[in-house]
Amino acid sequence: MGLDGQYGSLVIRAAALGLSLWAAPVAADEPCRLALQLGFDISASVDAAEYRQQRDGIAAALLAPEIISAFLDGPGPVAVSIFEWSGRFQQHVVVDWTLVTSQGDLVAMAERVMAQQRASVDFPTAIGYALGFAAQRFAAAPDCLFRTVDISGDGANNDGFPPGAAYAHFDFAGVTVNGLAIGGASINILDYFRQQVIHGPGAFVEYATSHDDFAAAFRRKLERELRVMILGGLALPTGQLPL
Template sequence: MSLLRSFVACFFLAPTAEACDLALALAVDVSGSVDSNEYRIQMDGLAAGLRDPIVSEALVRGNARLMLVQWTGASRQKVTIPWTHMDSFEAIDSFARQVAADARVWRNFSTAIGEALETTMSSFSEVTECKRHLIDISGDGVSNEGVEPSEIHDVLRGKGVTVNAIAIEESEPDLTAYFFENVIVGEGAFVVSAAGFEDYPARIRKKLLREVTQQTAGLK
């Protein structure tokens, strides 16, 4: 364990719990508006965020489960990395490597946010032992195909699934407002704005910090 991780463990985080605190599904937008470079920025940024010392410490101490989903148009959502137990820093490093190396499944399709949420939501039946069920969805556009995301909010609430979002406002400056009104759901749900894909790595790191530590003060 690094000196920084040891410091975090001693002074900022609660003692290790045996139960799973968090099941976190990472849903990444691979629709046609995302080019190959932007896809790479997302995956590398997400991998780096997971390796952040405070994020990784919280995931291990919470016995978290992580899963990666790629999504785009209707009927095109796929779990590319199944639920994985974050029971050690080695497990986190391995998961982060898989994220960075994850091959893109689709290109040049529409944006079906509602179906992405439905597909991801169904996977939580595999991690019922976890206290919190959370979908972390990224996107750079509004839903333009399939079921509207707001139409499944009642189902998400009923299943106890919270949805947070990161709005990548590369070409749609009002996307944060759209996500706030139509996508996020659940107690404490929030949207983080990225001005563009270059801003994504820093914003996803702050988003992960907020999600895995439940410390919301000062994070914007």
């Protein structure tokens, strides 16, 4: 069941109050360590209930203790943007670039996600266009040490140019593209994401067996993207360690 409307906002506020005693802010004047875009699938293969599972799972992850810790305990803030995608020209920004320096920033993002009404229905799956959209949006991002795109989806590209063409024609220099492959709608979706979607240094795929598993898989993936290791004085997001 989704956490719609006022009830969802109250749940988010209650969760935030429960965590407010230990969430220490990040100094806003420190260098941004990561610009992270989260793109989630709203194509025709995603029904209304599955859409709510994605939306609710993203909002819940933003307030999970381990995710708050991963955002706020690292060296420098993280910049986040969240968008929906489906067909060639159906990309919609849900949360514009936000520099996360406190728990309040995460609460505000979670509330914005919960308030979102689905931007489009019944369009095909244009992963290549979603990637091109994400690549162009980095121009508006803060200047960060690393850049990552996270694409969640339950189907292969079936509209417009494929992911490989996006990587050939848009600027993905130094950008890592991770994936969250959602099973149930397409056969071999995990292999497809591994072979066609992920890209760049340290890229990985997280797997959800179905939309029922989306929230847990999204939380695992987000924590992995946010955690850092210090090597030779340089902060490296987990998954971007040099080979």
